[in-house]
Amino acid sequence: MHQPDSSPWQAAAACADLSPSVVFSRRGKEAAPALRACAVCPVRRECETAVAPAESWFDGVCAGRLWRNGRPVKPRRRRGEPATPDGATPTDTAMDTALALDAAGAALAGGDRG
Numbered sequence: 116m117h118q119p120d121s122s123p124w125q126a127a128a129a130c131a132d133l134s135p136s137v138v139f140s141r142r143g144k145e146a147a148p149a150l151r152a153c154a155v156c157p158v159r160r161e162c163e164t165a166v167a168p169a170e171s172w173f174d175g176v177c178a179g180r181l182w183r184n185g186r187p188v189k190p191r192r193r194r195g196e197p198a199t200p201d202g203a204t205p206t207d208t209a210m211d212t213a214l215a216l217d218a219a220g221a222a223l224a225g226g227d228r229g
Contacts, residue, residue: 129156139175141183143190149176
């Protein structure tokens with residue numbers, strides 16, 4: 116069966132070249148490459164809007180989070196890894212920082228990185 120061409124945002128997704136088994140994994144360890152891709156993805160918001168993970172009962176990685184049955188999976192802390200005061204793990208905080216730095220860099224560059 117012929118599938119329609121992907122939307123322009125899908126072609127720009129950082130996970131576009133990853134295996135579907137990685138993107139749609141229900142386990143954090145297998146989904147790690149997709150989660151890292153989301154951290155630097157230029158179309159993260161478009162992905163979340165299109166997939167609507169909570170409404171579609173999505174399983175896999177979308178918008179920087181692992182979802183199972185439409186619910187975000189809380190990252191597991193490694194033994195001895197402290198949680199941050201708000202309950203996020205240091206990994207969550209690092210991903211948020213990376214996204215903020217990427218957005219700030221794009222704003223400073225005027226969105227023109229060429």
